[in-house]
Amino acid sequence: MLLLVSPDGVEEALDCAKAAEHLDIVDVKKPDEGSLGANFPWVIREIRDAVPADKPVSATVGDVPYKPGTVAQAALGAVVSGATYIKVGLYGCTTPEQGVEVMRAVVRAVKDHRPEALVVASGYADAHRVGCVNPLALPDIAARAGADAAMLDTAIKDGTRLFDHVPPDTCAEFVRRAHASGLLAALAGSVQQADLGPLTRIGTDIVGVRGAVCAGGDRNAGRIRPALVAAFRAEMDRQAREHALGTPVAN
Numbered sequence: 001m002l003l004l005v006s007p008d009g010v011e012e013a014l015d016c017a018k019a020a021e022h023l024d025i026v027d028v029k030k031p032d033e034g035s036l037g038a039n040f041p042w043v044i045r046e047i048r049d050a051v052p053a054d055k056p057v058s059a060t061v062g063d064v065p066y067k068p069g070t071v072a073q074a075a076l077g078a079v080v081s082g083a084t085y086i087k088v089g090l091y092g093c094t095t096p097e098q099g100v101e102v103m104r105a106v107v108r109a110v111k112d113h114r115p116e117a118l119v120v121a122s123g124y125a126d127a128h129r130v131g132c133v134n135p136l137a138l139p140d141i142a143a144r145a146g147a148d149a150a151m152l153d154t155a156i157k158d159g160t161r162l163f164d165h166v167p168p169d170t171c172a173e174f175v176r177r178a179h180a181s182g183l184l185a186a187l188a189g190s191v192q193q194a195d196l197g198p199l200t201r202i203g204t205d206i207v208g209v210r211g212a213v214c215a216g217g218d219r220n221a222g223r224i225r226p227a228l229v230a231a232f233r234a235e236m237d238r239q240a241r242e243h244a245l246g247t248p249v250a251n
Ligand SMILES: O=C[C@H](O)COP(=O)(O)O
Pocket: 004, 005, 006, 027, 153, 154, 157, 188, 189, 190, 191, 208, 209, 210, 211, 212, 219
């Protein structure tokens, strides 16, 4: 399982760089603009320059509306700025067809510019609270659009977690559907160390965090701490080892 950590700007990205050996992907976002809030192109560029070259930089394109042209242009901005994972939150899509339309436009815009970049279609575990597409529809949307990964995050950051909205068994079905379509499965949403056991067991490819590696567990007021990133990774590694041995461990 890969660890994706989301700094909110250059300063926090430098803290991620200090913990670079413990993480796999640096994910640029602007949390004050939403769960998958998009940051400025120059911030993506600065962060790309600040983190080790072997660490991929991801960028969120926003909690996007059902506007394929607008979103495709924003996605191109993110890839031109140096991101090689492009994450789109299908916030304004109320049907799978709308999601496919937006993601097809994003895939074309991104891959025309950089064919090896990975496109991530993200939905929301708490979709029922914001009226967007059902979480289990995401793998099919991503596959039909030619994206590389299906993801879930939470739309409303009120302390509720991924598993509060989509229980582990349903997340397992999400991962199964993603893998059946040849996609990576990424899961996030106020994930804590205690969630790593189930996330490992169901075969999650990428876990995304912010709050869990911020001081005080506070994704807004707290700052990312390299020591917390290291501790989170240590627990991921512990779970992976135990899973490989077939030994269930306490969470
Ligand atoms: O992509 C992952 C998100 O940044 C998760 O943030 P969170 O752990 O604070 O919910």
